[in-house]
Amino acid sequence: MGMTFPAEHVASYYAATANPSPERPALEGTVDCDVCVVGAGFTGISAALHLAEQGIKVVVLEGARVGFGASGRNGGQIVNSYSRDMDVIEANHGVDTARALGDMAFEGNRIIRERVAHYDIDCDLKDGNLFAACNAKQLKGLREHKALWERFGHRELELLEGAAVKREVGSERYVGALVDHSGGHLHPLNLVLGQAAAVESLGGVIYERSPVTELVQGTPVELVTPRGRVRATRVVMAGNAYLDRLIPELAGKSMPCGTQIVTTAPLEASRARQLLPNDMAVEDCNYLLDYFRLTSDNRLLYGGGVNYGGQDPANIAAVIRPKLAKTFPDLSDVKIDYAWSGNFLMTLNRLPQFGVLGGNVYYAQGYSGHGVTCSHLAGRLIAEVMSGRDERFDAFAGLPHLPFPGGRMLRVPLSALGAWYYRTRDALGI
Structure with a gap:
């Protein structure tokens, strides 16, 4: 036991x-x-x-x-x-x-x-994080997200559209972003x-x-x-x-899920500022989301992907590097100093x-x-x-604390199937 x-x-x-x-x-x-x-x-x-x-x-x-x-x-x-x-x-x-x-x-x-x-x-501890939209559907979602949080009294939000995203993220990947000035990273x-x-x-x-x-x-x-x-x-x-x-x-009634993170070698301060000019943390709006930020010594910390059931992939860097390169193409061959994974706990209703x-x-x-x-x-x-x-x-x-369908045996394959469905929707922008 x-x-x-x-x-x-x-x-x-x-x-x-x-x-x-x-x-x-x-x-x-x-x-x-x-x-x-x-x-x-x-x-x-x-x-x-x-x-x-x-x-x-x-x-x-x-x-x-x-x-x-x-x-x-x-x-x-x-x-x-x-x-x-x-x-x-x-x-x-x-x-x-x-x-x-x-x-x-x-x-x-x-x-x-x-x-x-x-x-x-x-x-x-640093101030500021943002949600980045990869397509028009996600940008519409961010507008709704802003209105929802403001309805619950949260006013420290700013919507950036189109080229304005470059103020915070030096990437061509995003069509919009919702900045939460009260958030942060540490x-x-x-x-x-x-x-x-x-x-x-x-x-x-x-x-x-x-x-x-x-x-x-x-x-x-x-x-x-x-x-x-x-x-x-x-x-x-x-x-x-x-x-x-x-x-x-x-x-x-819950399932361990693995997520993977890498940290690059330290970047030149000027290079780091090109990636994230105001040192905010970023997560995209995909179902299986990517997230990244700078560390205090100017490394890019980049994470993403979910392994249902919490198994580790054999080579974490190989899983994350393509995601990092898609966001920042000129970092595609950057040296990765650390790569690790860990489990978080997911519930069926995500609450x-x-x-x-x-x-x-x-x-x-x-x-x-x-x-x-x-x-x-x-x-x-x-x-x-x-x-x-x-x-x-x-x-x-x-x-409610909902049991996963099929109990412990089937929760991993069924959740992975659901993730495939959402990942496909993200990829198609629907």
Whole structure:
């Protein structure tokens, strides 16, 4: 039962440029606490920090290292809202749910910025991201996107059409772009490491290399690791794509998906500015989207593609280089210094899954590619519901958690088939 975890971070650009962080011990023996958090990524560390700030005794169990999963490997983009936007939520789940979620759609971004400022976290935080349209249909979608977000009070948007896109992206590929001046990008591993240090500064304890092999529900909940156990009044399950089957009730209702990222060798500063003149992060509007940005040392970080089921391609650079070259043809032979992949967790309706099991096991997962901001919101909502303020958490918990058709066996081929359909539509511009 349970997954085997490597002892170290994957060999990514982020791991190579991570701020110094202590080696944390594995759990040995038995520990009692108010709240045990399983998973030291954005969701778990955000929840732990909100709880520790309230004076609650928190123990965090991490199977590998802090930020080992998607939190330390993602594109580093601060993108507002959710993987499905408020119009879809309203159509499928009603006006009240859309209004509740809409009121929180830009909060994760604000939480990140509050954390960075309050705890003085060095994570290369930059302002601004944009959605780039590859064709007229996508540009029409961006106009609608702008109107939708403005309806929910988000005004820091600017639509660029035609040649105006060149102000932000030095590529011929796009016919329009929607700039979100409130968004941004950062070094995600350093963000989660900085917040983990903040948790410890408030008395929280983090154990690394302590995968949970068994969860025994009850009062208290018991969590078993290879060399110890934790007895906790309440538990936060924040393992996301790395949770495996610890919670059987959730196992068939989400799917790990792999995404691939490369980072080039450092570019001349003038060259970097030609690519992204105002240092914004970019994602295109395709169903299987490309995304890219500059790092603080002027590398181009470029990601894209999805592997359903989370398997790694044999050669990540070979998967991403053609995408990079299509966007920036004169970088087609640029040296690639780092290439890595990681899993995020996708749900069938692309909306996050929040809930409570047995009255004292809380979970939040399945951000479907919008995890950087939504995970930080999840941490706050978990802390709220534990202190008796449940209406905001319940707005998410009320969303249906749909099983993938055909269960675990068929979810990968069926999702891949769906992706092929959407990729074909993107390619044809329909």
